[in-house]
Amino acid sequence: MSVTAGVRVRVPAKVNVQLAVGAARPDGFHDLANVFLAVGLYDEITVTPADELRITCTGPDAAQVPLDHTNLAARAALALAERHGIDPRVHIHIAKDIPVAGGMAGGSADGAGALLACDTLWSLGSSRDELLAICAELGSDVPFSLIGGAALGTGRGEQLTPLEVGGSFHWVFAVADGGLSTPTVFREFDRRTEGTPVPAPSADPALLDALRTGDATALAGALSNDLQPAALTLRPSLADTLTAGTTAGALASLVSGSGPTTAFLTKDPDAAEEVAQALLTSGTCRTTRVATSPARGATVVG
Structure with a gap:
């Protein structure tokens, strides 16, 4: 099946315009005041039915992207499927344009994109709060990749308060x-x-x-x-x-x-x-x- 069939989701990179870091917590994380701003560089995630869960990736630095179940896109599909008792037999294709391992949340973007794409493909109709809860389990930056715009992230960055932006x-x-x-x-x-x-x-x-x-x-x-x-x-x-x-x-x-x-x-x-x-x-x-x-x-x- 072509990777252009199925559900395609576009998800942005981010820049941290403020990243205030507290001392290490007992769980190893740090409390943050993290002001996220989504920027117009995008990965596109296409999810199609398949015989088994598999991942492919194209684009700049695609060779650096893991194609096993450690990939956040795969973890997102698995988490959503487990929550709903679904066998996650999908092909996830990542068309990469966000720099890899560059501090711009490219991996987190792929997780959020795959989550939304699978939810749409499987006609689950999950609420935003349900999707954000799964995002927070996947990683600190994943919830912001889902909502975009601008937000203040507290806790380890996953607790989001949307912010108003008055221009470009x-x-x-x-x-x-x-x-x-x-x-x-x-x-x-x-x-x-x-x-x-x-x-x-x-x-x-x-x-x-x-x-x-x-x-x-x-x-x-x-x-x-x-x-x-x-x-x-x-x-x-x-x-x-x-x-x-x-x-x-x-x-x-x-x-x-x-x-x-x-x-x-x-x-x-x-x-x-x-x-x-x-x-x-x-x-x-x-x-x-x-x-x-x-x-x-x-x-x-x-």
Whole structure:
């Protein structure tokens, strides 16, 4: 059966415009104040009936995507099927466009997309709350991939409060060679903060106000990522990428999530194209992507 038959879902990448990290909890997770913004880079997940659960993937860096049951898309199908007593005999095809292991929640997006696609294919009609509960079991970033837009994530990031966004923001993402493991970055954060008090994370009112008013300059002044020092320790070359982007005229730069993708906020689409070209010319990244936010969450498109 062709991968174009069945149900197709489009799901966006994200950038963390604020990532405030608390001390490690007894369960190993960290309390977060995580302000998510969905951006217009998308994976497309197509689910079709099959003899058994299997996964295929095409697109940039597809070779790095696991095709076994550790893939979040497979785990989503299995979790939904188990909840409803269904045999999850589906072919899940991932058309990859979100950078892999880049701190942009590409794996989480695939999980949310597969969950919505399977729910639609199996005509389950699950409520958003039911789907969000499964998403939270799958991973901290998966619920946001489902809802998109902008949201504050608390707890370990899975408890979402939607946020108002008053305009469009224009971004450049510089994709590095190789990935950074999120658990490794958090371990480095713990190492760097050991023996020092770590304040309880909270959302920055100035950042929330900048989102609400659509003020790119104000947002640039409020961007923050508590994981950035850890990511730069593990991948010092990212500092050169950040400098290249700001030198080229970006309003602000930061490591996206746990990295190693770096994000650059620009004043308008023309500036984004200029910064993207300058970053490519600088030789400090493998490729660049231009995108606008906010973007819709997981959406059935076919």
